[in-house]
Amino acid sequence: MKPRAEGEPANPEEIADEQLVDRVLQGDVTAYDPLVLRYQTRLYSVIYNMTSNHEDTNDLLMVVFDRAFRNLSSYKRTASFSTWIHRIAINQTLNFIKSRKRQGFNLSLNDIENNLDPELDAELSKIGIPTGPEREVRLGELQKKLNESLQKLSEDHRTVVVLSDIEGVPQVEIARILNLSEGTVRSRLHYAHQQLRKMLGNYLKD
Amino acid sequence: MSKAGNDMDELTRLLRTKRHETPGPEYFRHFLGEFHRYQRAELLQPVQPAALSWLERLRNYLAAPLAHPAFAFAGGAATCLMALGIVLMAQNAGTALSVADSASQNVSGSLATPVVYEDALMQQPELQLAAGTAFERDFQGSRYVTGQDVIQYETGLAF
Numbered sequence: 187m188k189p190r191a192e193g194e195p196a197n198p199e200e201i202a203d204e205q206l207v208d209r210v211l212q213g214d215v216t217a218y219d220p221l222v223l224r225y226q227t228r229l230y231s232v233i234y235n236m237t238s239n240h241e242d243t244n245d246l247l248m249v250v251f252d253r254a255f256r257n258l259s260s261y262k263r264t265a266s267f268s269t270w271i272h273r274i275a276i277n278q279t280l281n282f283i284k285s286r287k288r289q290g291f292n293l294s295l296n297d298i299e300n301n302l303d304p305e306l307d308a309e310l311s312k313i314g315i316p317t318g319p320e321r322e323v324r325l326g327e328l329q330k331k332l333n334e335s336l337q338k339l340s341e342d343h344r345t346v347v348v349l350s351d352i353e354g355v356p357q358v359e360i361a362r363i364l365n366l367s368e369g370t371v372r373s374r375l376h377y378a379h380q381q382l383r384k385m386l387g388n389y390l391k392d
Numbered sequence: 393m394s395k396a397g398n399d400m401d402e403l404t405r406l407l408r409t410k411r412h413e414t415p416g417p418e419y420f421r422h423f424l425g426e427f428h429r430y431q432r433a434e435l436l437q438p439v440q441p442a443a444l445s446w447l448e449r450l451r452n453y454l455a456a457p458l459a460h461p462a463f464a465f466a467g468g469a470a471t472c473l474m475a476l477g478i479v480l481m482a483q484n485a486g487t488a489l490s491v492a493d494s495a496s497q498n499v500s501g502s503l504a505t506p507v508v509y510e511d512a513l514m515q516q517p518e519l520q521l522a523a524g525t526a527f528e529r530d531f532q533g534s535r536y537v538t539g540q541d542v543i544q545y546e547t548g549l550a551f
Contacts, residue, residue, distance in 0.1 A: 219424055226423050227414065235410055247423075248430045255431070306412040313405050332410055351407040382403055390402040 203267035210258055218258075221267070222251055228353065229275045235348040236279045236341075238333040246282055250275045265362060272355075272363045280341055313389065328389065335385040343378035346371055 201220065209217035229250060234243040254261075254271050261270050307317065315324045336344055345364065349355040350371075357375075361368045383390065414420075 222424055222427055226420055230420075231411065231414065234413065240415060248427055251427055252431055252434060306409065309405060309409055309412075313402065313409070328406070328409065329413060332406065347407065351404055352410045379403060382407075386403065386406060389406055 204263065207258060207261060207267055210255075218255055221271075225268070225271055226251075229271070232272065232275055232348055232353060233279050235336065235352050236276075236344055237283065238337055242282065242286075246275075246279055250278050253278065269359065269362050272349075273365075276345060276363060280345070283341055331386065331389065335382055338385060339378055339381060343374050343381070346374045347378045347382070350375055 203221060203224070206217045206221050210221075226247065230243060230247055233246050233250070234240065237243055237246070250271070254274050257274075261267065265273075310321070310325065311317070313328075315321060315328065336347065339347065346360060349360045349363065350357065355363070357368055357371050360366075361371045364371070
């Protein structure tokens with residue numbers, strides 16, 4: 187283990203991504219672990235919402251972290267580590283989706299376990315899903331409908347919706363990740379919303 | 393607020409619920425360990441030469457469209473045409489070869505072996521009659537047939 191430099195925070199959670207990358211590149215491969223822990227949830231969500239399949243997401247997440255680790259030396263500091271690893275995740279997922287389509291893969295939406303929490307309860311109440319016994323059923327239906335609608339969007343449109351609406355990534359950052367202009371991101375988002383409004387009309391209040 | 397604006401808020405709210413669609417904290421607690429195992433397994437994989445992996449990707453890329461139902465008929469038709477083409481080419485090659493062989497024989501002036509045509513249509517079958525049949529009995533010697541009866545014809549008196 188590399189001795190800690192003077193003034194360096196003891197808790198890995200406090201260390202900046204770029205510093206951890208430097209430590210990995212200097213030979214301390216364990217410094218990559220905090221990066222995995224830091225990004226696993228976010229990248230899982232991005233990949234899952236693009237593929238709608240848990241098994242595929244798990245496999246892709248492994249590949250993404252592995253690829254990033256192997257190519258860490260090619261990471262240029264022109265963008266943040268977050269942008270860089272999100273770009274790897276999205277490219278990897280898009281390649282996977284294309285190959286899945288070519289092979290005539292039938293999408294199977296998996297019944298992922300919902301981790302219900304008070305925040306979700308509040309959000310569900312706002313969209314008219316009541317608490318009580320029928321909640322699980324209604325939630326399952328909603329999840330299925332949302333996944334189906336997302337899968338009907340083109341990969342380009344789905345990507346911006348996942349990053350912007352689900353993950354809450356700012357449009358400037360999305361433009362950096364996808365290497366697009368902000369105008370293109372806005373236009374894709376606008377078109378995707380139009381499509382989704384048509385598909386999810388029954389769930390939108392009049 | 394306009395209807396479009398309300399729809400937008402509702403849509404955003406709906407989509408935000410997907411944030412909670414995660415496999416749970418247990419999965420993420422074990423993910424790092426699983427990732428380490430995955431990396432170790434990857435290290436044990438034999439290293440594929442770059443050219444081979446490139447060829448593999450090319451093969452997959454070329455093979456993949458044929459697997460798509462939309463291209464299945466086109467792929468099948470192309471395969472049939474190719475097979476037919478190969479058969480026709482093989483036949484043409486065979487004819488050309490025999491012509492070339494006979495031409496080479498003539499050029500060399502080899503006349504020792506005459507060409508024998510064994511054509512089934514040129515062979516005239518001989519009439520084989522079993523002895524003692526009614527037909528043979530009737531045609532013993534020359535006879536004319538008048539009406540129902542057979543009349544004996546004396547060859548010496550005829551001409």
